[in-house]
Amino acid sequence: MAESAALTRRVAVVNGGAGGIGQEVVLALARDGFHVVILDVSETACQEAVARLAQAGGTGEYRVLDLTRKPLVAEAFAGIRAAHGRIDALVNLAGGTLHQHPIQEFPLAEWQRVIDVNLKATFLCCQAVIPGMKARGMGAIVNTASNYGVTGGARRTAYAASKAAIMAFSKSLALELAPHGIRVNTIAPGRTATARVMGNYDPEEWEAKGSEIPMGRAAEPAEIADGVAFLVSDASGYMTGQTLHVNGGMVLP
Amino acid sequence: MNRLDGKVAIVTGAGQGIGRAIAVGMAREGAQVIVAERNAATGAAVAAEIGQDGGDALAFQTDVAAEASVGAMVAACLQRFGRIDVLVNNAGIFPRASVEEMAEEEWDRVIGTNLVGTFLCSRAVAPTMIAQRAGRIVNVASEKALEGAANGAHYAASKAGIIGFTKSLALELAPYGATANVICPGVTDTAQPRANLAPGERLEDRAARIPLGRIGQPDDLVGPVLFLASHAGRFVTGQTLLVNGGTVRW
Numbered sequence: 001m002a003e004s005a006a007l008t009r010r011v012a013v014v015n016g017g018a019g020g021i022g023q024e025v026v027l028a029l030a031r032d033g034f035h036v037v038i039l040d041v042s043e044t045a046c047q048e049a050v051a052r053l054a055q056a057g058g059t060g061e062y063r064v065l066d067l068t069r070k071p072l073v074a075e076a077f078a079g080i081r082a083a084h085g086r087i088d089a090l091v092n093l094a095g096g097t098l099h100q101h102p103i104q105e106f107p108l109a110e111w112q113r114v115i116d117v118n119l120k121a122t123f124l125c126c127q128a129v130i131p132g133m134k135a136r137g138m139g140a141i142v143n144t145a146s147n148y149g150v151t152g153g154a155r156r157t158a159y160a161a162s163k164a165a166i167m168a169f170s171k172s173l174a175l176e177l178a179p180h181g182i183r184v185n186t187i188a189p190g191r192t193a194t195a196r197v198m199g200n201y202d203p204e205e206w207e208a209k210g211s212e213i214p215m216g217r218a219a220e221p222a223e224i225a226d227g228v229a230f231l232v233s234d235a236s237g238y239m240t241g242q243t244l245h246v247n248g249g250m251v252l253p
Numbered sequence: 254m255n256r257l258d259g260k261v262a263i264v265t266g267a268g269q270g271i272g273r274a275i276a277v278g279m280a281r282e283g284a285q286v287i288v289a290e291r292n293a294a295t296g297a298a299v300a301a302e303i304g305q306d307g308g309d310a311l312a313f314q315t316d317v318a319a320e321a322s323v324g325a326m327v328a329a330c331l332q333r334f335g336r337i338d339v340l341v342n343n344a345g346i347f348p349r350a351s352v353e354e355m356a357e358e359e360w361d362r363v364i365g366t367n368l369v370g371t372f373l374c375s376r377a378v379a380p381t382m383i384a385q386r387a388g389r390i391v392n393v394a395s396e397k398a399l400e401g402a403a404n405g406a407h408y409a410a411s412k413a414g415i416i417g418f419t420k421s422l423a424l425e426l427a428p429y430g431a432t433a434n435v436i437c438p439g440v441t442d443t444a445q446p447r448a449n450l451a452p453g454e455r456l457e458d459r460a461a462r463i464p465l466g467r468i469g470q471p472d473d474l475v476g477p478v479l480f481l482a483s484h485a486g487r488f489v490t491g492q493t494l495l496v497n498g499g500t501v502r503w
Contacts, residue, residue: 226486
């Protein structure tokens with residue numbers, strides 16, 4: 001009984017689920033009835049995310065790994081499939097990186113690192129989840145871009161390039177997977193009030209930056225999470241290959 | 254708890270097709286709905302359908318291209334329900350003609366209904382939304398705004414115009430906490446495209462070029478509109494959502 005109940009429970013994997021936006025995505029998906037598996041690099045942050053999840057009445061678990069290494073990613077997804085028998089949704093959130101370098105000083109290793117944590121991790125997780133979704137003829141994948149992927153940003157060449165690449169990657173994957181009933185969409189957050197981002201500004205500077213946004217402030221992580229939950233849900237069942245910008249009007253592509 | 258409990262929504266062109274599905278869908282989520290429709294009979298039928306479904310709707314015969322008609326509709330909404338939380342500008346027409354043979358009157362009629370109508374209705378609700386410091390406008394454009402339409406230049410121009418208009422409106426309303434966004438349907442199973450089919454052509458045949466493998470149904474638009482109109486969409490503004498099975502990817 002318990003086993004069959006477990007197999008009918010919808011499962012979502014959230015890479016970067018222990019981060020500032022990630023924890024809210026985990027809560028939103030739990031609210032929509034998913035058992036959530038968090039993949040992230042920080043054990044402490046994962047524990048915090050799972051504790052918040054339990055407190056909210058959801059169920060979930062975590063795995064700590066480097067998402068840029070194919071064998072580790074493959075092993076993690078094989079483990080999840082073995083434990084739960086299904087993965088209904090994949091949200092690729094991990095990434096970011098706040099390093100800023102003028103192009104003439106951009107170290108190659110740092111450039112490569114940005115591309116890997118944003119783009120390669122997304123690629124590897126998609127590759128690992130697709131066979132199971134194809135076998136079941138259903139699934140939803142949400143990848144994370146950024147307004148920088150549309151506008152670019154000085155001293156952020158690698159970050160902007162990786163985020164634009166994620167949009168093109170997602171559109172291509174949407175075409176590949178549509179015949180299998182799997183949808184692929186992209187969420188593009190604008191400036192978002194996570195601890196990691198806010199830590200780079202003094203309070204007045206943060207306030208001033210917010211007032212430049214048409215809606216007068218940065219996004220709350222929960223507002224990004226609600227957009228992700230929409231793209232995962234059947235409410236967006238006829239959408240694939242699209243990008244949802246949640247940015248308070250900061251960028252209007 | 255429904256997502257639009259206590260909210261009042263106006264849906265134009267709600268007597269049939271996509272507009273009807275949106276009006277019914279919002280009523281099911283608790284909204285009181287104005288069914289703004291040029292055809293009095295179909296508008297009344299949709300309002301009655303919502304009433305039988307346990308909802309609360311008022312049909313109001315409206316020509317969105319006529320300033321006085323739009324003003325009367327919005328006044329009726331405020332009189333009956335006392336507020337306006339959501340406006341869905343859905344009314345639109347899609348006659349076919351090549352540019353070479355397109356009559357100026359026909360151009361004016363399409364731009365008038367699709368683009369000017371969207372402007373007039375948005376302008377009419379803006380004072381209320383600004384005073385409430387809350388409101389959601391969802392404008393229905395089309396993927397043709399992005400890819401063009403042979404023998405439908407007026408239509409494509411009107412729909413692309415809606416996108417530019419909506420971005421501007423979003424910037425104007427943002428300081429008041431109100432949002433404005435666009436949804437772009439693809440080929441959708443309604444009476445209007447069926448009326449434009451060539452002899453022997455089937456609307457379903459267009460599924461071949463749609464990645465998700467089927468033409469859209471009016472209900473496919475309901476989820477995205479509810480997202481933009483509900484709490485979940487509170488920080489989304491000035492954006493364009495394509496709900497088209499992946500045909501054009503934005």
